[in-house]
Amino acid sequence: MPLTISPSSTSIISQRPNLGFFKNRGTGPAFIKLPKSNNNGNVGSGGLVIFASNGANNRQALEVVFEPFEEVKKELLLVPTEPNASLARQKYTDESVAAINEQINVEYNVSYVYHAMYAYFDRDNVALKGFAKFFKESSAEERGHAEKLMEYQSKRGGRVKLQSMLMPCSEFDHAEKGDALHAMELALALEKLNNEKLLNLHKTANENNDVHLVDYIESEYLNEQVESIRKISEYVAQLRRIGPGHGVWHFDQMLLNDTAGVAA
Numbered sequence: 175m176p177l178t179i180s181p182s183s184t185s186i187i188s189q190r191p192n193l194g195f196f197k198n199r200g201t202g203p204a205f206i207k208l209p210k211s212n213n214n215g216n217v218g219s220g221g222l223v224i225f226a227s228n229g230a231n232n233r234q235a236l237e238v239v240f241e242p243f244e245e246v247k248k249e250l251l252l253v254p255t256e257p258n259a260s261l262a263r264q265k266y267t268d269e270s271v272a273a274i275n276e277q278i279n280v281e282y283n284v285s286y287v288y289h290a291m292y293a294y295f296d297r298d299n300v301a302l303k304g305f306a307k308f309f310k311e312s313s314a315e316e317r318g319h320a321e322k323l324m325e326y327q328s329k330r331g332g333r334v335k336l337q338s339m340l341m342p343c344s345e346f347d348h349a350e351k352g353d354a355l356h357a358m359e360l361a362l363a364l365e366k367l368n369n370e371k372l373l374n375l376h377k378t379a380n381e382n383n384d385v386h387l388v389d390y391i392e393s394e395y396l397n398e399q400v401e402s403i404r405k406i407s408e409y410v411a412q413l414r415r416i417g418p419g420h421g422v423w424h425f426d427q428m429l430l431n432d433t434a435g436v437a438a
């Protein structure tokens with residue numbers, strides 16, 4: 175007898191332990207008891223019984239019984255009792271926790287370098303206020319990324335561990351390129367590096383079957399990162415076109431007056 179699945183059919187039928195599979199002969203009902211769940215809890219823990227029968231009108235139905243109190247027993251044993259353990263943490267591996275902490279550090283480091291660039295362009299003898307604004311906003315944005323990852327870490331029951339940062343360079347002038355192009359090329363390299371690190375984090379999430387983390391990185395980070403790389407690439411191309419002279423002042427004015435949010 176072919177079985178048809180009726181997802182809306184949730185009515186409870188009596189529990190029949192150790193039914194196994196019975197081939198239906200004649201008009202009687204057929205039952206399938208699903209195997210016990212594995213440790214990942216993906217399959218019902220002996221609590222799912224599929225039922226099929228020939229109704230009076232030959233209608234075939236399949237019903238699934240979910241036994242919450244049976245299934246929850248093993249979950250109850252897993253609720254931590256130690257005061258230092260997270261209660262919310264579920265399917266969030268140590269590897270994912272470490273990868274998030276590493277990405278927090280990457281975002282902070284990029285933020286730190288952008289902050290150094292802001293300080294450079296804000297000097298009285300450099301005075302490219304548009305560049306200073308751009309890098310200040312970019313620094314704040316990268317720090318925002320770090321903070322958002324910290325919130326995520328806590329939400330999933332991981333522990334935030336901040337790591338050390340290296341002292342960034344404080345001089346950005348370059349003999350041939352000039353400071354504006356040199357700093358923007360450095361920014362492009364940083365954004366690409368950040369993208370690499372995000373892809374590593376995504377890989378770790380995939381390897382650990384962490385669907386939520388995969389979705390979070392894809393929806394909150396990857397697209398924005400690609401947009402940043404695209405925007406800074408255009409800035410580098412334009413700065414190469416205008417050279418290190420007078421045109422840089424106009425470019426700086428464009429960054430200063432751009433109200434459409436220019437941070438990378």
Ligand SMILES: [Fe+2]
Binds near residue numbers: 281315319368
């Ligand atoms: Fe970022």
Ligand SMILES: [Fe+2]
Binds near residue numbers: 438
């Ligand atoms: Fe960025």
